[in-house]
Amino acid sequence: MEKQKELLSKIRQFMILNLDIKKLMNELGVEGDIYNVYSDITNTTRESNIKLYKKFYDAGKEIYYEKYGKIRKDIAWFPTIDSEKCKNCKKCISFCPKGVYDVEEDNDNVIVKYPYNCIINCNACSYMCCENNAIIFPKEKIIR
Numbered sequence: 027m028e029k030q031k032e033l034l035s036k037i038r039q040f041m042i043l044n045l046d047i048k049k050l051m052n053e054l055g056v057e058g059d060i061y062n063v064y065s066d067i068t069n070t071t072r073e074s075n076i077k078l079y080k081k082f083y084d085a086g087k088e089i090y091y092e093k094y095g096k097i098r099k100d101i102a103w104f105p106t107i108d109s110e111k112c113k114n115c116k117k118c119i120s121f122c123p124k125g126v127y128d129v130e131e132d133n134d135n136v137i138v139k140y141p142y143n144c145i146i147n148c149n150a151c152s153y154m155c156c157e158n159n160a161i162i163f164p165k166e167k168i169i170r
Contacts, residue, residue, distance in 0.1 A: 104141035
């Protein structure tokens with residue numbers, strides 16, 4: 027399990043680094059082919075990263091987050107879905123880079139299948155959700 031935790035931690039670092047690089051390039055006015063390479067890297071690795079986060083889900087719950095002083099499964103930050111509001115548009119599935127959402131096999135409804143894959147204090151998927159605001163997060167951010 028230690029190697030699985032290390033792999034997921036490295037993927038997380040890679041995702042953050044790539045986002046930081048793209049942000050800096052935007053600030054510096056870097057455009058065109060150079061910028062697009064980093065967008066392509068994100069898109070190319072996205073599906074594989076999601077598969078790994080799902081495959082090693084149990085290991086991911088055991089990763090220690092130094093800035094919070096806890097392992098992931100002890101940090102109560104993840105979405106819930108109000109099934110009465112959800113239209114099953116599946117935008118959340120397409121949007122989430124860590125594969126938090128999935129579809130129930132028996133009825134095709136969107137569910138939060140991998141809650142501890144959620145990026146702590148991220149609620150961006152709730153803005154991608156249809157106009158019904160079906161994705162709900164804790165009211166308070168997690169304090170470091």
